[in-house]
């Protein structure tokens with residue numbers, strides 16, 4: 001679960017894949033097997049739609065039931081065996097219009113590639129809490145690595161319910177005196193061993209199935225008002241900071257900064273070879289908003305994008321199958 005900040009970023013990869021779900025991991029199997037240097041960036045280990053899936057038993061060849069995270073690990077190991085590199089880092093910006101494309105992560109790293117596959121899924125938040133915009137940068141944050149040090153020896157709340165939120169909580173716990181982990185759902189959608197690790201931290205109190213009512217303060221955050229869904233009890237948590245790591249069902253495309261064509265619903269538009277409106281930039285999986293959201297379909301999309309990258313980089317006349 002260590003977040004590495006000393007990764008060498010001067011290399012120009014053949015392809016950088018954003019997302020390590022079934023679309024991104026399957027693309028990585030094909031690009032790395034084709035001899036293309038491949039880097040996969042992802043937010044957290046058990047992240048994305050498959051990462052939070054408790055059980056799956058319809059993925060071809062894997063009879064299951066198996067957790068989505070276990071299946072993801074198999075796909076990623078498969079890609080790593082062909083040489084793909086997987087690096088944890090939330091992508092927040094991209095520069096896609098030149099021949100060498102640049103990808104920037106939240107902790108300030110820059111990665112370069114001749115082609116990009118966007119496989120970031122569709123799990124972005126759709127709505128905001130009362131007080132969230134007012135106190136953004138004044139105690140409200142979306143980034144532990146960037147802002148946790150500002151809360152050294154001070155109490156904070158973390159709102160989230162998956163592995164991404166847990167990994168950020170672990171990092172913030174290095175600094176904060178106390179962390180209230182507010183979980184809107186009735187369960188944390190993460191592997192048991194990761195939940196246990198966070199539970200074992202004395203300074204973390206987990207408030208399961210609590211609805212967030214409001215972030216309160218004057219000029220800076222002074223508290224978080226939450227309600228226990230079962231008992232209806234309202235509590236004011238006295239905190240100086242509120243970190244929010246929640247998902248929804250919107251495509252994860254903010255980092256594209258409108259450089260590629262999208263629909264009104266922010267779904268990426270691709271041609272029959274999975275290429276976006278920008279040459280060298282491809283997309284696959286749930287980020288396309290295909291009407292059937294299934295792991296095997298996302299994986300197949302990823303494979304199509306990977307073969308199209310091979311055609312693009314090697315200037316082939318047409319896409320060729322990989323045997």
Ligand SMILES: Cc1cc2nc3c(=O)[nH]c(=O)nc-3n(C[C@H](O)[C@H](O)[C@H](O)COP(=O)(O)OP(=O)(O)OC[C@H]3O[C@@H](n4cnc5c(N)ncnc54)[C@H](O)[C@@H]3O)c2cc1C
Pocket residue numbers: 018019020021022023024041042043044047048049050051052053054055056057058059089090091092119120121122123252255284285286287293294295296298
């Ligand atoms: C509860 C649930 C149950 C499901 N059950 C099944 C099932 O039984 N069978 C089945 O076939 N399908 C199932 N699905 C659907 C399936 O999980 C999805 O269709 C599939 O995971 C989509 O794959 P993807 O690779 O496109 O996106 P995801 O799996 O969502 O992966 C997205 C990846 O992008 C990364 N990412 C996102 N934003 C960023 C960023 N800014 N920077 C870096 N990385 C980023 C994430 O970390 C993640 O690695 C289920 C989905 C859900 C939500």
